[in-house]
Amino acid sequence: MSELDVVARIRRMARNNFLGDDCAVLRPRPGEELLVTTDLFLEGVHFKKESIKAAEAGQRCQVRGLSDIAAMGGTPRWCFVSLALDGASGSGWVDGFYRGLLALARRHSVELAGGDLSVARRIAADIVVIGVVPKGTALRRSGARPGDAIYVSGRLGQAAVSRYRLPAEPRLALGRHLRGRATACMDLSDGLALDLYRLCKESRVAAELDHPLPVAPGANLEQALSGGEDYELLFTASPRTRIPGAFRGIPLTRVGSIVKGAPGRMRFFGRPLKPVGWDPL
C-alpha cells in the first residue's frame, strides 16, 4: 500500500475533485464568515482499536469536528483528515475508517476536501472541519451575562455509560436554532464542570448550578458533571428569551444561572464546584 494507492482509494470514496493539489480551494459566499475547528483523535487516548470497528472510529472522529461547528451555530461545509496509520492497519481498516467518517459527513452535506497521510506507532487522526455562518451571528463562549439562565441539551453522562454505542448526532440544527437566542454556547466535549468553567472564564462571570441535572439513565452524578464526549450543547440565554423544554425531540434543561463573581467560580447546589473533567494532559 503506497501513499498514491491510498489517496486514490480515498478520492474514489469521497467522489469529488478535491485532494489533487497542495491545498483545497474553498469558495465561501459573500456575507458568510468561516468557522474552523481542529480536533485530535488518537488511539489509546480517544479510542481503543480493539474495542471499536474502523467505521465507528471514523464516525467518532468526525463527530468531534461537527460538534464544534454546531456549538457556534454554523453549517459545516468541508472537512480535512490527517491520518497516521500504524503498520498493522491495512486497507480494510483505512476503508472502514473513511466509510464511517464520510457517512456522517454526507448526512450533513460535508465534503472531504483534503488531508495528509503518514505512519506512526499508534493510529493518530486530526479532523479539521470548516463551516459557515451568516456574518456576525456566530455563537461565542464570551457572551454570558449575570442573570442569564444556563441550559444543556440531551442527557449528561451518556457517553460514560455507553462507551460502545455511537455518540450522539452533532447538534447542528439546535446550534443554528440558538443563533440570536443564546447569549453564549459551547459543546460538552470534556464534561459540564470543565466546559462551564471555560465558558465562565471567557465571559468573565460565575455560575450557580441549582437545578437537577438531566442525568442519562445508568449514569451517576459524577459522570454527568465530569464525563467527556457527550457532544451536547451548553448554552446561556437571557431570562426574557423563551427556551422550550425540547427541540426536535432533544430535551433542553435549565441547570442554573450565570451570576456576578470571580470569573470561573462555580457552585453546585451551594457547594464549590471544581473544573474537573476530561483532560488529556
Next chain:
Amino acid sequence: MSELDVVARIRRMARNNFLGDDCAVLRPRPGEELLVTTDLFLEGVHFKKESIKAAEAGQRCQVRGLSDIAAMGGTPRWCFVSLALDGASGSGWVDGFYRGLLALARRHSVELAGGDLSVARRIAADIVVIGVVPKGTALRRSGARPGDAIYVSGRLGQAAVSRYRLPAEPRLALGRHLRGRATACMDLSDGLALDLYRLCKESRVAAELDHPLPVAPGANLEQALSGGEDYELLFTASPRTRIPGAFRGIPLTRVGSIVKGAPGRMRFFGRPLKPVGWDPL
C-alpha cells in the same frame, strides 16, 4: 501542566483573541478564495526529538504548511496546530515548539487561530494553514500542457545533505509571482521524481527531464531526484512565457519539458524514471 495552563501559555505567546471558542471565526475578503492545507509532523517520521531543538521542530512543522500555500500562489493568513505531547516533554519543549512555529508565522503575517492539545507516546503535530488567493488565480497541478517547459526553484537534494540545518524559507513570494505565468505548480516535499509524477497525473501528461538538474552542493543525483523536504517549487510554463534565471536570488532552472504520453510517464535523459521518493506508508 493541565490543558487550561498550556492553552493560557499559547494564547499569551500568540498575542491574539483567537483560541477562546470551539472554532476560529475567519473573515475572508470579497473576491478572495481560500486555500486550506493540512500536514502531519510526527516524531520518528518527520523529525527526531534527540537531534533537533524544540524551536526548530516548530519551524519545520510550520514550513510544511506554508510551502503548500506558496505552491498555489497564495498568501497565508491563519494557522492551526494540533499537538499531541509525549509524557516527557514539559512546558519548556512546548514553549520552544510554539516559539519556533510562531516566529516563522510572524515573518509571513500568519496568525495562530486555533488547534487542539492531547497526549501520545510520541510527539505528533498536525499543521493547518489557511491562505487567500484572488478568485480564480490559484496555481494548480492540473494545468501543464504538452510543450510546456518544466522548472524548479533552488537546489535539489539540499535537505538530504543538511538534515541539521533549517529548511528553506517557504517560497511564498515566488509562488505569487508565478500566478498568471506558470501553467501548473506544486511544492517539492517528497522529491522531484515522485512530485513530478503527481503533477503529470493531475495534468494527464508525460514528462521528459533532459536538462542538468540544479543539484545542491554535496548532494548526489539520487538525493536530488528522490530526497524529500526541499520545499522548493516545481512548475511548468508555456515556452512563450519568459522565466528569468533567478527570482530574488533564488535560481530558477529549466529541467525538461512536458510531452504527450501516458499520464505520469517520465523519462530522465531518455531512460524511464520511476516515481520513487519519500513515502511515509
